[in-house]
Amino acid sequence: xxxxxxxxxxxxxxxxxxxxxxxIAMNRPMxxxxxxxMERLSIYLRYNVAETTADPxxxxxxxxxxxxxxxxxxxxxxRTIRSLPRWKMVRAEGDVGAYxxxxxxxxxxxxxxxxxxxxxxATGEVExxxxxxSRIGRGDxxxxxxxxxxFYEALERHLQENS
Numbered sequence: 001x002x003x004x005x006x007x008x009x010x011x012x013x014x015x016x017x018x019x020x021x022x023x024i025a026m027n028r029p030m031x032x033x034x035x036x037x038m039e040r041l042s043i044y045l046r047y048n049v050a051e052t053t054a055d056p057x058x059x060x061x062x063x064x065x066x067x068x069x070x071x072x073x074x075x076x077x078x079r080t081i082r083s084l085p086r087w088k089m090v091r092a093e094g095d096v097g098a099y100x101x102x103x104x105x106x107x108x109x110x111x112x113x114x115x116x117x118x119x120x121x122a123t124g125e126v127e128x129x130x131x132x133x134s135r136i137g138r139g140d141x142x143x144x145x146x147x148x149x150x151f152y153e154a155l156e157r158h159l160q161e162n163s
Contacts, residue, residue, distance in 0.1 A: 020141065026106070027142035028149070034059055043142075048134035050144035058145065064128050064152055068159060070097070070120035073128065076158040077116055084154055087114075103132070103147050111135055114147055128155065 024044055031037050035057060043057065052063040066073055074094050081089050086104040090113075093099070097118030102111055117129040130151055132144035 023107070023141045023143075027146045029142050030060070040142075044145075045139040045141070048137050048140040048144065049132070050140075050148050051131040052129050052148060060149060061145065064155075066126045066128065066159065067124060068126060070118065070126050072162065073126045073159070074118050076155055076162065077118055077128065080151060080155045080158050081114075081116070083158075084150065105143055110137070110143075112140075112144060112147060114151065116151070128152075 031040050052061050081101045088102045091100040099116040101114045112134050114132045119127045130148045132147040134140045
């Protein structure tokens, strides 16, 4: 009887917690970086959206600026989305610099929506905004943040290859 009770406790309590810990770990959580462990953990468990802004709560979600021709950045954005595994281009409006993609998660195959907006400025800088949101669930365990960072890392590789 005790073994059945212990097995029940393991299934009900320990396995779900282990699954959450593993999922967060796979999403490169940066738990010790600013704004701190508890704030990051709270964000990963409560929110299912990540987007770049000029002054984000998570510093890695700062909008990126590039000193390149706007058309070169737009071309690189489109190539980047098409090159990433488990990413599918849904819509590309290169003339206005708006792109939409669907990203499938590695383990549970959840689908998230990712939008990219490329905006040129009079100063010659090009800003690239990224927004990633889960279709279901309350918290994303940091998955959308990883989508944003994965996109930027791949974009910067494409931009270096073509400059």
